[in-house]
Amino acid sequence: MASYRLRALALKKTKLGETDLIVTLLAADGCQVRAVAKGARKPGSRFGARVEPFVVADLLLSRGRSLDVITDAEIVSGHGAIRSDYDRAQAASVVADVLDKISVECQIDDRLFGLAEATLDAMEGAEEDALLVLVVAFLVKAMAMHGYRPQFNACASCGAPVGGAVSTYSLEVGGPLCEGCEAPARECAHASAAVRGTLASLMRATMAEAAMLQVDRRVLVDAFALMRAFVRYHVHARLKALDLYAADICR
Numbered sequence: 001m002a003s004y005r006l007r008a009l010a011l012k013k014t015k016l017g018e019t020d021l022i023v024t025l026l027a028a029d030g031c032q033v034r035a036v037a038k039g040a041r042k043p044g045s046r047f048g049a050r051v052e053p054f055v056v057a058d059l060l061l062s063r064g065r066s067l068d069v070i071t072d073a074e075i076v077s078g079h080g081a082i083r084s085d086y087d088r089a090q091a092a093s094v095v096a097d098v099l100d101k102i103s104v105e106c107q108i109d110d111r112l113f114g115l116a117e118a119t120l121d122a123m124e125g126a127e128e129d130a131l132l133v134l135v136v137a138f139l140v141k142a143m144a145m146h147g148y149r150p151q152f153n154a155c156a157s158c159g160a161p162v163g164g165a166v167s168t169y170s171l172e173v174g175g176p177l178c179e180g181c182e183a184p185a186r187e188c189a190h191a192s193a194a195v196r197g198t199l200a201s202l203m204r205a206t207m208a209e210a211a212m213l214q215v216d217r218r219v220l221v222d223a224f225a226l227m228r229a230f231v232r233y234h235v236h237a238r239l240k241a242l243d244l245y246a247a248d249i250c251r
C-alpha cells in the first residue's frame with residue numbers, strides 16, 4: 001500500500017464505528033485532508049492523544065479506498081496549555097472551526113498553515129487577557145487569505161479617506177463607506193474609528209505583536225463583532241465555535 005508523510009494540524013475529530021476516528025487535518029501546504037485513525041478511541045491508544053484537535057504532528061498515512069489511514073503520528077507541537085485550559089480551548093476552537101470551513105481538499109495555500117501555527121503558538125503562551133485580540137487578529141488575516149481582504153481606512157467604493165467617529169461598514173465589500181457612497185444596504189454594519197484603527201493594526205501585526213497590543217476591551221469586543229459579521233457574510237457555513245465564543249465574551 002502506498003504511504004506518504006504529512007505535517008498537519010488536527011482541526012476536528014468525528015467518531016467512526018466503535019473505536020475509530022475521522023480526523024480533519026490542515027496539511028502544511030494548506031490543503032484539507034480527512035483521514036481515519038484506527039482504534040484512536042480505544043483506551044490507551046497510541047493515536048488518541050496525537051490526533052487531538054490543536055495538535056501539530058508528523059503523520060504517516062497510507063492510501064485507502066475512500067479516506068487515507070493514519071498509520072503513525074509523532075507530535076511536533078502538542079499545544080497542551082490550549083487543550084487543558086477552557087478559555088484557551090474556546091479561542092483555539094474558533095481558529096480550528098474557521099480553518100475547517102475555509103480550507104479545501106487539494107487547494108494549496110502555503111500561508112494558511114503558517115497563520116494557524118503562529119496563532120496557536122501565541123494562544124499557547126499568551127496571557128488569558130490576550131486571547132480575544134489573537135482571535136480578532138486571526139479572523140482578519142484568515143479572511144484576507146481566503147480572498148476577502150478587509151479595508152479600514154479608505155472608502156471601499158470610491159477610495160476617499162474615511163473620517164468621522166463612526167462609519168458605515170460594508171460587509172459585502174469589506175470596507176468603510178464615505179458619506180457620499182453610503183447606501184442603506186442590509187449588508188452593512190457600523191465601525192467606529194477606534195475599531196477600524198485596531199483592525200488595521202492587527203492586519204499588519206505578527207501574532208506575537210498582536211498578543212502585546214494594548215486595546216480597550218470594549219473596542220476589542222466591537223472589533224470582534226464586526227469581524228464575526230464579516231466572516232459570517234462570506235463563509236457560507238455554520239460556525240458553531242465562533243457563535244459559542246461570541247456568546248462567551250459578551251456574557
Ligand SMILES: [Zn+2]
Nearest residue numbers: 155158178181
Ligand atoms: Zn466613497
